Amino acid sequence: MKVKNSFFSTMKEDSSSEESISGNLLTRSGMIKKSSAGVYILLPLGFKISQKVEKIIREEMEAIGCQEVLMPALIPEEVFIKSGRRDNFGSDMFSLKDRNDKPMVLGPSHEEMFIMVAAMGIKSYKDFPLNLFQMQTKFRDETRPRYGLVRLKEFIMKDAYSFDRDLDGLSVSYDNMYKAYTNIFNRIGLDFTVVKADTGVMGGFLSEEFHAVTDIGEDTLVICDDCHYSTNLDVAECACKLNLSTEIHKAKKLEFTPNSKTIEEVATFFNRKPENFVKTLIYKCDGNFYAFLVRGDKELNEIKVKHLLDVKICELASITDVEKITNASVGFAGPIGLKIPIIADLEIQNMANFIVGANKTDYHFVNVNLSDFKVQQFADIRTVVSTDVCPKCGYKFTFKKGIEVGNIFKYGSKYSDSMGLYFVDEDGKQKPFSMGAYGIGIERCIASFIEQHHDDKGIIWKRSLAPYEVCIVTANEANETQSTLGENLYNSLMSKGVDVLYDNRNERIGVKLNDMDLIGIPVRILVGKRAGENIVEVKYRKSPTVIEYNLNNGLEELIKIIYSSDVAML
Ligand SMILES: [Zn+2]
Structure with missing residues (x-):
């Protein structure tokens, strides 16, 4: 291309609307232009780069026998209601109505549509395995679109789906896809790492994420350099062993703690450290109230709670509900005398003579022990911190930041069962098929590459993606x-x-x-x-x-x- 008489638009100054290096460099070099929050125009250079990413992905998909299709973005809402995922997506899903008032949505993912197509191709056990993919625009109404092309409301995604006779077949398809993904990110030139992840709104029983390691990553990756245990912080297990305190239990005592609500305020008041406290968090999980106890300096992990209780919604109870349950202002909840189930983090088992809220405004109990209240269950419900050790081998953890560029899921028969689609097996019986899903965000690959390859003058492409x-x-x-x-x-x-x-x-x-x-x-x-x-x-x-x-x-x-x-x- 000759620059003269072509579209070519660069900026000398940094873009005021971009907070990330990649967003700024892409904008300054005339590759993208923000249209609205989380929505961008891919200008000629930017579009060429996206085509290069797509080409690499296509070649690797075709190499493992995956066929390309193109699904509509506009989908009847009832498709998601039928599969049970409409509520899961909630307001992340763009909803609209056609001229006849028929509810439609803009697809945030396409499992349902692919199953529809797979059902046309799969009649008997002889039709497996079946692998399909597409490059298509997805829509997700993100609350916080940011970092240029990293978190978008509208983006191009390669999504692939595998259909197999059983879990063994799924494992083969999944492994093939894993290798293809490794090839793709190597060819693109990303420094990436693979971690175990939460299956979240997509469901299923195994999910792994491919992360580009960068400073602006929205995810925290927890990695053991010794045994290669690697997970997303969301699901990293705590290596908490039962190690009872040898302290002599003292008698609990009610103390007047005026104007001290937060852990920091109460810690200052008593001149104690946050680790001497037990926080009581009142939550509403699928309509039922629970009290969760974690040590004062640690955080409750809602994803772990969701899995533990097998619930879809897990949110902090409203101020009104907390006041009703504890008979006190917010900030003074404690486990003693609570009428709702109490679930405590494993670490609490090892504590003695700790401080808790007294369920009475402006009061706390000191010298509290587990014998003072009833715990329904002890479980791993907190988020790991950098001083935690690997649950597999006890080695120290390394924390890194990552941008999720790809993910792979093992669904098993979840969708086949929920949508009532079966095939006839060799023994003549109807059986559900096993499914896997595999995504790559095209724009995220571009943004991640730039985050990893730039200097103060601009972007440094490798031939793989260079426009x-x-x-x-x-x-x-x-x-x-x-x-x-x-x-x-x-x-x-x-x-x-x-x-x-x-x-x-x-x-x-x-x-x-x-x-x-x-x-x-x-x-x-x-x-x-x-x-x-x-x-x-x-x-x-x-x-x-x-x-x-x-x-x-x-x-x-x-x-x-x-x-x-x-x-x-x-
Ligand atoms: Zn380890």
């Missing part, structure tokens, strides 16, 4: 020797299949070079003062070294230099 493999820049376009050589070199490289961006603008050389650094083309060929001798300057974006190249040595040698840009140790 162009090489750029030719004329130092002075008005100089006929230079413009002729530039034009000839552009035509020759294009004819050899090299994807070239030719900056033939009548701009100052500094402006042109800065722009090329900003958009991050891996190789730059400068046609300058030695154009008359057929000599050009070749420079890799990631290195300051300049190589003089005499074009009389032929194009093949130059192409070799261009294509070695990803591996060259300069």
Whole structure:
């Protein structure tokens, strides 16, 4: 492409509306343009990059026998009501009505539609395995769209679904997909890690996430460098052993604690540390109230609670409900005398003479012990912290930040059962099939790559995603020797299949070079003062070294230099 007379729009200054490095660089380099919160235009350069990501994914999907389809984004709402997922998505789902008042939604994921198609293709056990995928726009009404292309309301996703006869078949499909994902993220050039994750709104019994490790990651990854236990913080297990306190139990005592509601306030009041407290959190889970106890310096993990109780909704009780249950203002809840079930974190078992709210405004109990109230169940219900150790081997944890670029799920027969779709097995009996689902966020791959590959001048693409493999820049376009050589070199490289961006603008050389650094083309060929001798300057974006190249040595040698840009140790 020649820059002159093409869409090409760069900004010198940082974008005021982008809080992430990738969002800023993509905007400044004219690759994307924000349309509204969480919705972006992919401009020509940005669209080209997304096409490159899609190409890599397509090749890897097809290599494992996955066939491409294209589902509608506009789906009757009843499809999600039937599968039981309408409520799960809640207000994250865009809802609308057609002109006949028929409720429709914009698809946030497509399990139901793929099952519909799979049901057409699967009649008997002979029809397995079946693997389908699509590249399609998804819609999710995120509460907090942010970080440029990381958290969007509208985004392109590759979603794939596997259908197998049984769980063994599913394991094979899942493993194939795992390997394909590894190939994809390696080819894209991401530094990534795979962690176990919560199955969440999608359901199922196993989920793993592929995370690009970056500083702006929205997820915290908990990794053991010794045994390679790796999970999302959401589901990381606590390695809490029963280790009863040897302290002599004292008698509990009611203390007047005026204006001290938070742990910090009460800790200051008693001159004790937060770990001497037990927090009592009143929650409403699928309509029932529970009190959860965690140590004062730790946090309750709602995802663990949801799994423990097998509930869909787990939310803090309202102020009115808390006051009704505890007979006190918010901030003074405690386990003694509570009439609702009490579930305590495992760590509480090892505590003695702790402090709790007294269910009486402005009062706390000190020297409380487990014999003072009844716990229905002890369970792992808190979020791990960086001082926790690996539950498998006891080694220390490393915490990293990650952007989730892909996820893979084992659903098993969940959807087959809930949608009442069965196949006829070898023994003539009707059986449910096993399903897996596999997603990759296209824009997130782009944003993550930039978060990992940039410098103060701009983006540093690898050939895998670069919008162009090489750029030719004329130092002075008005100089006929230079413009002729530039034009000839552009035509020759294009004819050899090299994807070239030719900056033939009548701009100052500094402006042109800065722009090329900003958009991050891996190789730059400068046609300058030695154009008359057929000599050009070749420079890799990631290195300051300049190589003089005499074009009389032929194009093949130059192409070799261009294509070695990803591996060259300069
Ligand atoms: Zn470990």
